[in-house]
Amino acid sequence: xxxxxxxxxxxxxIAIVAAIIAIAIWPHxxxxxxxxxxxxxxxxQVQKWINEYQKIKSSVKIEYEGxxxxxxxxxxxxxxxxxxxxxxxxxxxxxxxxEKTGDRPLQFPEVVGAVVVSYNVPGITHLNLSQNTLVxxxxxxxxYWNDPRxxxxxxxxxxxxxxxxxxxxxxxxxxTDIFTTYLSLINSTWADEVGAGKTVEWPVDKMGRGLAGxxxxxxxxxxxxxxxxxxxxxxxxxxxxxxxTAALENKDGYFVKxxxxxxxxxxxxxxxxxxxxxxxxxxxxxxxxxxxxxxxxPIVAFTHMLVWKNINGKHYSHDEAxxxxxxxxxxxxxxxxxxxLAPGYVGLPEDVANIGLEAVNSIExx
Amino acid sequence: xxPFNLRKLKDLLFLVITGILSLLMIxxxxxxxxxxxxxxxxxxxxxxPIFVTGTLSDxxxxxxxxxxxILTFLASIIGIPIAFAVGVYAYEYPDSIIGRAxxxxxxxxxxxxxILVGLFVTQIIVIPMGTYSAIAGAFSLAIILMPYVxxxxxxxxxxxxxxxxxxxxxxxxxxxxTVFLIIAPIAKRGILTGLLISIAKVAGETAPLLFTAGGLYxxxxxxxxxxVGAIPLLIxxxxxxxxxSDHAMAWGASLVLLLIFxxxxxxxxxxxxxxxx
Amino acid sequence: xxxxxxVKMDAFDLITxxxxxxxxxxxxxxxxxYFTNSLPAFQREGLxxxxxxxxxxxxxxxxEYYGILAAIWGSLYTSLIALAIALPLSISYSIFVGDxxxxxxxxxxxIVSDIMAGLPTIIYGxxxxxxxxPFIKNWVMDPVYEYLPFISKFSQKPASGFSFLSAGVLLxxxxxxxxxxxxxxxYGMVPHTYREAAYSLGLTKxxxxxxxxxxxxxxxxxxxxxxxxxxxxxxxxVSLVVGNAFNLSANPFSPGYTISSLIATQYGNSFIYExxxxxxxxxxxxxxxxxLIINLLGIYLLRRWRxxxxx
Numbered sequence: 002x003x004x005x006x007x008x009x010x011x012x013x014x015i016a017i018v019a020a021i022i023a024i025a026i027w028p029h030x031x032x033x034x035x036x037x038x039x040x041x042x043x044x045x046q047v048q049k050w051i052n053e054y055q056k057i058k059s060s061v062k063i064e065y066e067g068x069x070x071x072x073x074x075x076x077x078x079x080x081x082x083x084x085x086x087x088x089x090x091x092x093x094x095x096x097x098x099x100e101k102t103g104d105r106p107l108q109f110p111e112v113v114g115a116v117v118v119s120y121n122v123p124g125i126t127h128l129n130l131s132q133n134t135l136v137x138x139x140x141x142x143x144x145y146w147n148d149p150r151x152x153x154x155x156x157x158x159x160x161x162x163x164x165x166x167x168x169x170x171x172x173x174x175x176x177t178d179i180f181t182t183y184l185s186l187i188n189s190t191w192a193d194e195v196g197a198g199k200t201v202e203w204p205v206d207k208m209g210r211g212l213a214g215x216x217x218x219x220x221x222x223x224x225x226x227x228x229x230x231x232x233x234x235x236x237x238x239x240x241x242x243x244x245x246t247a248a249l250e251n252k253d254g255y256f257v258k259x260x261x262x263x264x265x266x267x268x269x270x271x272x273x274x275x276x277x278x279x280x281x282x283x284x285x286x287x288x289x290x291x292x293x294x295x296x297x298x299p300i301v302a303f304t305h306m307l308v309w310k311n312i313n314g315k316h317y318s319h320d321e322a323x324x325x326x327x328x329x330x331x332x333x334x335x336x337x338x339x340x341x342l343a344p345g346y347v348g349l350p351e352d353v354a355n356i357g358l359e360a361v362n363s364i365e366x367x
Numbered sequence: 368x369x370p371f372n373l374r375k376l377k378d379l380l381f382l383v384i385t386g387i388l389s390l391l392m393i394x395x396x397x398x399x400x401x402x403x404x405x406x407x408x409x410x411x412x413x414x415x416p417i418f419v420t421g422t423l424s425d426x427x428x429x430x431x432x433x434x435x436x437i438l439t440f441l442a443s444i445i446g447i448p449i450a451f452a453v454g455v456y457a458y459e460y461p462d463s464i465i466g467r468a469x470x471x472x473x474x475x476x477x478x479x480x481x482i483l484v485g486l487f488v489t490q491i492i493v494i495p496m497g498t499y500s501a502i503a504g505a506f507s508l509a510i511i512l513m514p515y516v517x518x519x520x521x522x523x524x525x526x527x528x529x530x531x532x533x534x535x536x537x538x539x540x541x542x543x544x545t546v547f548l549i550i551a552p553i554a555k556r557g558i559l560t561g562l563l564i565s566i567a568k569v570a571g572e573t574a575p576l577l578f579t580a581g582g583l584y585x586x587x588x589x590x591x592x593x594x595v596g597a598i599p600l601l602i603x604x605x606x607x608x609x610x611x612s613d614h615a616m617a618w619g620a621s622l623v624l625l626l627i628f629x630x631x632x633x634x635x636x637x638x639x640x641x642x643x644x
Numbered sequence: 645x646x647x648x649x650x651v652k653m654d655a656f657d658l659i660t661x662x663x664x665x666x667x668x669x670x671x672x673x674x675x676x677x678y679f680t681n682s683l684p685a686f687q688r689e690g691l692x693x694x695x696x697x698x699x700x701x702x703x704x705x706x707x708e709y710y711g712i713l714a715a716i717w718g719s720l721y722t723s724l725i726a727l728a729i730a731l732p733l734s735i736s737y738s739i740f741v742g743d744x745x746x747x748x749x750x751x752x753x754x755i756v757s758d759i760m761a762g763l764p765t766i767i768y769g770x771x772x773x774x775x776x777x778p779f780i781k782n783w784v785m786d787p788v789y790e791y792l793p794f795i796s797k798f799s800q801k802p803a804s805g806f807s808f809l810s811a812g813v814l815l816x817x818x819x820x821x822x823x824x825x826x827x828x829x830x831y832g833m834v835p836h837t838y839r840e841a842a843y844s845l846g847l848t849k850x851x852x853x854x855x856x857x858x859x860x861x862x863x864x865x866x867x868x869x870x871x872x873x874x875x876x877x878x879x880x881x882v883s884l885v886v887g888n889a890f891n892l893s894a895n896p897f898s899p900g901y902t903i904s905s906l907i908a909t910q911y912g913n914s915f916i917y918e919x920x921x922x923x924x925x926x927x928x929x930x931x932x933x934x935x936l937i938i939n940l941l942g943i944y945l946l947r948r949w950r951x952x953x954x955x
Contacts, residue, residue: 032586032589034583034585034586034589034593036581036594051424051585052424055424062422062585062586063585064582064583064584064585064586064594065585066581066582067604068912068913069912069913070913071912071913071916072912072913074913074916075912075913075914075915075916076912078915078916079493079494079497079915080497080498081493081497081498081499081581092703094703094704094705094918095703095916098916163801164801164803166803166804171888171909171910172909172910172912172913173701173910173913173916173917198701198702198703199701199703199913200699200701201701202698202699202700202890203889203890206889206890206891207697207890207891207892209803209889209891209893209895209898209899210803211889211891211899212803212804212806212887212888212889212899213887213888213889213909214607214888215607215888215909216607218607218608218609218610218613219607219608221609222606222607222608222609223804223806224609225609226777226778226804226805226806227803227804227805227806229803230803230804238609241610242609242610374848374850374851375848377848377850378848378849378850378851380850381849381850381853382744382849382850384736385736385737385739385740385744386736386740386744387736388732388733388736388737388740389733389736389737389740389741389753391733392733392734392736392737392757392820392824393753393756393757393760395760395817396756396759396760396763397756398771398775399763399767399768399771402771402775403767403770403771406774448663449663449666449667450663451663452659452660452662452663452664453660453663453664453667455660456660456661456663456664459656459660465664468668469664469667469668471940471943472667472668472671473667474939474943475671475935475936475939475940475943476667476671478870478873478874478877478935478939479877479935480876480877480878480879480904480931480932480935481877481879482877482879482904482907482908482928482931483674483678483877483928483931483932483935484674486907486911486924486925486928487673487674487677487678489911490677490681491673491677510670513667517667541654541655541656542654542655542656543654543655543656543659546656564762567762568762570764571762571763571764571765571766571767572764572765573764573765573766573769573879573880574765574879574880574904574908577879577880577908577911577912578911578912599764599765599766599880602766602767602769602770603766603769603880603884606769606770606773606774606884607884614774617770618770621766621767621770624764624766624767625763625764625767628762628763628764629759632758632759632762633755633759636755636758636759637755
């Protein structure tokens with residue numbers, strides 16, 4: 002009896018020790034895994050880049066993680082991800098937290114996208130929204146789809162007498178920041194009562210007409226499941242999920258649908274002013290918003306990446322630093338070519354891409 | 368005769384109502400299993416074996432399956448020895464103050480909100496380490512595993528008749544030998560079953576992994592201090608996507624998880640009389 | 645060498661005491677982590693953290709202000725709905741399985757219940773999000789709105805299936821097996837003599853059961869309390885169906901938040917704000933204490949009852 006038990010105990014012990022050793026010396030292959038975390042605004046674009054890049058460089062695996070711009074900044078701050086993603090430029094407060102780590106953060110735009118207003122109203126495939134109507138819906142003043150203010154923007158369309166459900170983000174989101182910054186820009190009531198930020202207090206929540214989803218995917222998933230709802234998201238989500246997008250009234254008073262062309266038009270009408278990557282917090286989120294021009298779509302923004310300068314190899318190992326530099330260099334050059342862009346995004350103007358390249362080149366390889 | 372009939376009628380009605388409500392209780396489970404099979408089988412057949420071996424961009428959930436096994440294995444290594452010792456202790460001293468406190472603590476931990484464990488481990492391991500890791504996720508799971516294992520161990524050993532102990536002590540065998548070499552082997556079956564049921568339970572946990580394991584779906588795990596994925600975590604992410612192909616993946620992954628769970632749980636459950644979950 | 649004469653430590657104690665000590669330490673450590681991390685929130689806002697429904701996350705720290713009342717309300721509300729569903733099911737199940745079913749089916753029903761208890765919660769989650777939410781919208785909310793518009797709560801067309809009700813129903817399904825287990829065990833522990841006495845008086849099964857149910861009432865109550873504890877701590881499944889909106893409504897058809905869902909959705913981005921992390925730990929602390937009190941109470945009642953029965 003005792004001998005048998007001892008035998009079993011010995012076997013179990015050996016098995017456990019062997020397993021621990023096996024895990025400790027896990028076959029470290031040649032593969033390098035890079036993680037990028039945060040904004041879901043550029044999700045389709047980043048996934049496209051990853052897929053394309055994997056074809057030419059299979060030894061580097063890139064792990065996409067969502068979570069929103071807020072999570073991207075947090076994970077980047079704590080070193081939980083190698084490449085952070087944030088739509089709005091990082092604020093000075095958070096930038097200072099980055100610098101406290103003893104390393105230098107670098108921020109640069111990766112691509113241009115648009116925040117679109119999408120809706121799920123059976124039978125309605127075209128919708129015009131003037132600036133005041135847009136604000137009215139999202140602030141909760143306009144409760145029903147057949148409100149006279151919506152009807153006025155859409156003559157001849159048969160609007161249902163149904164409550165409007167507003168779907169917004171539950172996480173700290175760059176898409177929300179861009180959208181609410183725009184609403185604050187065009188409407189002082191919004192600016193005073195709700196304001197702009199990655200997270201805002203949605204008045205519709207307290208009316209029982211607000212729903213929240215995690216990340217752009219979560220928002221769009223809820224929209225698709227919920228009739229008579231409306232949401233804001235990135236253009237690519239509307240394209241990929243075949244959702245209708247509203248034509249928004251732009252600065253010059255025209256109703257403009259979001260397309261590659263109307264985004265490009267907006268970008269071309271303003272001169273973008275990107276600070277050096279070491280001072281990313283100085284960038285102005287508003288620069289591409291509410292651009293002039295007949296065909297300019299009003300809610301256009303850069304979305305950004307965050308990397309460390311890697312002073313003294315503080316954040317990246319030798320292999321990681323090389324892999325990150327190569328990947329980002331590709332993103333900012335070949336990655337900006339039309340064949341590597343996902344539908345719903347527009348490549349960076351060349352001078353902006355060059356600012357990013359400078360940043361990437363300055364990453365130190367230990 | 369009238370009152371008698373009314374009583375009989377009431378009795379019959381009672382039978383019918385309890386019967387219907389009991390049926391109503393198990394219908395959701397049957398529907399869940401049915402739905403997961405119907406929705407999940409399609410994608411698995413379409414993708415083929417790649418579904419369980421390939422990475423996410425190949426259309427597979429291989430790294431997530433690997434991650435779940437690694438996490439569960441590590442959690443077992445960390446949790447079982449401690450929990451076993453605690454369970455033995457609670458068995459040996461059921462009436463001492465510490466013994467009673469231990470039993471109470473175990474029962475509290477059994478019911479503890481798992482998200483709180485995840486946050487705790489993030490604070491004490493992930494943030495100091497500066498990375499999500501398999502070890503952090505496993506530690507989370509281990510904390511959840513421990514009370515189950517301890518309670519099972521205690522109860523399995525309590526089933527053993529007291530005469531065995533008396534006989535052993537009568538022969539002058541020490542307490543440690545009595546408990547570990549006589550009582551424990553006799554209760555082996557109960558203890559092992561309890562272990563496996565506990566492991567099956569934690570393998571399906573999601574919340575404790577949310578901020579600890581990190582997730583890894585494009586490549587296979589590369590060591591215990593690196594992030595890993597897990598099937599439940601992957602499902603949680605995929606469910607929140609709008610795209611039908613992600614939903615199909617989520618159902619497929621759910622089917623895999625369900626099969627793993629049922630495959631472990633049903634044979635074990637059939638072999639014993641009671642479980643505590 | 646220090647000699648401790650009064651305490652005899654043999655090899656058994658040397659092995660088991662450290663493990664027991666470790667588990668206690670772990671628990672206290674957890675409490676400490678939650679306590680210290682939530683302290684700044686209490687210092688800044690006092691009990692308003694729990695008493696206000698407000699969520700202003702700003703990167704300018706002075707503007708930040710948080711109150712999780714809506715989440716507390718949602719947790720309590722959804723758990724109560726869950727109990728209202730689980731309780732009749734569990735009691736019926738215990739009686740039906742205990743008294744009426746032949747042995748073979750009895751085993752089957754018990755195994756099904758055990759599977760329900762152990763099933764990974766994310767599977768309830770995916771089923772809840774893709775099946776239950778639209779089901780409740782189409783088969784519960786819309787008909788109620790259609791036929792009971794005179795009840796003011798239901799006079800508005802329900803917005804979506806993501807709601808307190810969906811979360812409550814899903815939780816109810818999830819906790820039924822736990823409550824059932826307690827009730828069934830208690831029902832089985834009723835001394836045979838009681839049953840025989842009841843039948844010998846000529847009572848029908850229904851009448852006898854009614855009396856026996858009164859007898860195990862304390863066990864039912866503790867089962868309810870334990871079920872409530874499970875419901876309030878559940879995270880991912882609820883997060884996928886509750887809608888995640890800061891809403892203090894009593895309308896079961898409107899979307900809301902729960903404490904655990906709030907933590908799950910916000911913790912990943914809380915560190916970029918100055919004060920949010922601390923508030924989430926305060927939310928966790930609340931859950932911690934609710935869980936502690938509820939479980940202690942449930943365990944205490946159950947133990948007391950078991951003791952009484954076995955006497």
